[in-house]
Amino acid sequence: MIKFGSIFGSKKSTHDEAKMIIDKKDRIERKDLAGDENTPAETLEELASDNDWEVRREVARNNATPIKVLEKMVDDKKEEVRREVAQNKNTPAETLKKLSGDEDWKVRYAVARNHNTPVAIVENMFTDKEWRVRECVAWNEKTSVKVLEKLALDRQEVRYAVLMNKNASVDLVRRIKLENEREDAEKKRAEDNKKGRI
Secondary structure: OOOHHHHHOOOOOOHHHHHHHHHOOOHHHHHHHHHOOOOOHHHHHHHOOOOOHHHHHHHHHOOOOOHHHHHHHOOOOOHHHHHHHHHOOOOOHHHHHHHOOOOOHHHHHHHHHOOOOOHHHHHHHHHOOOHHHHHHHHHOOOOOHHHHHHHOOOOHHHHHHHHHOOOOOHHHHHHHHHHHHHHHHHHHHHHHHHHHHO
16 A cells, blocks of 8 residues: 555645546556555545445445445445444444444444444444344343343354453343353254154
């Protein structure tokens, strides 16, 4: 990756200087520019509507991208771009709330994983239809014991995440371990029965 400041020999470069790179239409240089934290806000705003989704993804990933730009990118047609908006530490709560209902589970997963997502948003996601999102809610240290208890009734991968959450009570851990043992015994009996029929 080319560091923007090094292109012009200065850390503070102008939008006009960045425009020279954009005008060259070189995809790799635009991606580098979009990902560089020294790129002017005005340039990042322009690159946020680039025709190339990978350039837009780099803008969404960039921690220097202005909040107003991240808010506009929430409706990008590419899941990969919306996912980076959801993961960006500067994405505001209202934008994260909107993304928590995104049609793509990977975007919702990124919202649940973002350490800056407010507790209320994370906890509203514990009933998500995609188990990987529920698993991420279970991993999130902001998740309350009350929600963890509900997730402890979920599939094994989600229960494992509950076990690893520092907020899980000793009693909850004990119940999950018993449920896992019961489930493993059931699977073994089913396998033994299947072998006996062959």
